[in-house]
Amino acid sequence: MKRLSFISILLLSACQAAQTTAIADPAIQRGFEAYQQYCVSCHGAGLAGGQAPSLADDNWEYGGTDADILKIINEGIEDVGMPEFAALTEQEKQDLLVYIRSGGTLKTTMPIDDVPSVADQVQIEDWATGLNAPWGVHFVGHDMALVTEKSGKFWQVSSKARMEITGIPVSVDKGQGGLMDVATDPDYANNSWVYLSFTHADETSKNLMTKVVRGKVVAQGDGLVWTQEQTLFQAKPEHYISTGRHFGSRITFDDNGHLYFGIGDRGKKDMAQDISKPNGKIHRIMRDGSIPKDNPFVDNLEAYASIFTYGNRNPQGTIVHPDTQVVWETEHGPKGGDELNSIKSGVNYGWPEISYGRNYNGTVLTPHTALPGMAQPISQWTPSIAVCGLDVYTGDLFPNWKGRLMAGSLRNQSVRLIEVDGENYLGEAVLIKDQGRVRDVTTGWDGAIYVALPNKIVRISPKP
Numbered sequence: 001m002k003r004l005s006f007i008s009i010l011l012l013s014a015c016q017a018a019q020t021t022a023i024a025d026p027a028i029q030r031g032f033e034a035y036q037q038y039c040v041s042c043h044g045a046g047l048a049g050g051q052a053p054s055l056a057d058d059n060w061e062y063g064g065t066d067a068d069i070l071k072i073i074n075e076g077i078e079d080v081g082m083p084e085f086a087a088l089t090e091q092e093k094q095d096l097l098v099y100i101r102s103g104g105t106l107k108t109t110m111p112i113d114d115v116p117s118v119a120d121q122v123q124i125e126d127w128a129t130g131l132n133a134p135w136g137v138h139f140v141g142h143d144m145a146l147v148t149e150k151s152g153k154f155w156q157v158s159s160k161a162r163m164e165i166t167g168i169p170v171s172v173d174k175g176q177g178g179l180m181d182v183a184t185d186p187d188y189a190n191n192s193w194v195y196l197s198f199t200h201a202d203e204t205s206k207n208l209m210t211k212v213v214r215g216k217v218v219a220q221g222d223g224l225v226w227t228q229e230q231t232l233f234q235a236k237p238e239h240y241i242s243t244g245r246h247f248g249s250r251i252t253f254d255d256n257g258h259l260y261f262g263i264g265d266r267g268k269k270d271m272a273q274d275i276s277k278p279n280g281k282i283h284r285i286m287r288d289g290s291i292p293k294d295n296p297f298v299d300n301l302e303a304y305a306s307i308f309t310y311g312n313r314n315p316q317g318t319i320v321h322p323d324t325q326v327v328w329e330t331e332h333g334p335k336g337g338d339e340l341n342s343i344k345s346g347v348n349y350g351w352p353e354i355s356y357g358r359n360y361n362g363t364v365l366t367p368h369t370a371l372p373g374m375a376q377p378i379s380q381w382t383p384s385i386a387v388c389g390l391d392v393y394t395g396d397l398f399p400n401w402k403g404r405l406m407a408g409s410l411r412n413q414s415v416r417l418i419e420v421d422g423e424n425y426l427g428e429a430v431l432i433k434d435q436g437r438v439r440d441v442t443t444g445w446d447g448a449i450y451v452a453l454p455n456k457i458v459r460i461s462p463k464p
């Protein structure tokens, strides 16, 4: 049995205060609410299991008939820590049964403001100042990071100085687009490959799409230049779109040679469901840009073979967890319904058919938060916190936080420290708040946490 950690304990009360969202079937909805109140603390969000077993895996230790489950609710299971809930109304017991039978399609809505804070345990100091909207921060060595600015400039930054890297591709700083993420190859020490994602214009200069390249940064004279560029992903010309909205995109790698990146729906929501279009998707390619043979849509001649998942609105956080290889993703909802997803091959994440959000003007976008064949988020934030930047804490300065996700937020101006176990969400805490809009967060070479704010990068370390 997994021991409750610090954050989980803090979160038990927060979870119970979680908001809920209406779904089509009122009995499932009521069952979900009862489950949130009485069962979630042990059996986990979405029935997925926690300290007590999953109730969604169809693996029943004590018999899985309706009568068996009602008996357990009424009598508990002696000596193993399953309490009795005889005092619930018959209606509540029936609703719980309906919810358990639904397989937990409706997951927890996480509280936004009612979240414990660990901000008093940390100190924040400036690490690099005078930057203009840093978008991606990636450490390459001792006190040394590669940093993109949305405006299109690319820097090698240390706490003492910074040097521009010239010769990178021209990007278009429009709306949410610009020069976006930077990452280095998992074998960077040997091959020096650096990866960039950016907003690329077609020949007309009017139409835009996310493009991914790699290249090498070399010293030349007194400066640093970008060389040996290779295009890894570029959309078909007819799929470039003029809006300045929803470009994605983070770059992350798993241990099997794959590179993942996301492209937002580009403000054309219905295209997120169309696998002949590149937008509203998470893509998976090899590090040299070739297509993995086991990508889910390689046999569909209409589809982009690089598509790994679809129905993703605007993913601005993607990270492979080094301990579990789970691909975590955060994506912006519309008004509400920002999501934390576990990304799996071929899965439809539902945008815009299902969402916990609404249109920006408050009108109903879709009546559905869940539909068959579409994955539920692992958790979601309503109202939106505007999620941007996602990493896993891998340092030694905060030993208790190792393996936690760190999610940045633009609108809520916070970094959330999220405790996960495999694919389960266990809870979250606010690491910093109200320091400015957060575009990226990462573990530094020294085990401190580095956060990209509107015009600087700050270093977060334990309070002495």
Ligand code: HEC
Pocket: 035, 038, 039, 040, 041, 042, 043, 051, 052, 053, 055, 059, 060, 061, 062, 063, 064, 069, 072, 073, 077, 080, 081, 082, 083, 085, 096
């Ligand atoms: C304090 C923790 C806790 C709470 C709260 C709790 N359970 Fe349990 N539950 C357990 C444990 C522990 C087990 C059995 C573990 C074992 O024997 O392997 C269990 C077992 C069960 C089983 C049997 C699973 C099987 O494999 O046959 C069901 C059904 C169940 N719980 C339903 C519920 C429902 C419904 C609620 C809310 C009304 C609930 N539990 C609340 C701890 C809890």
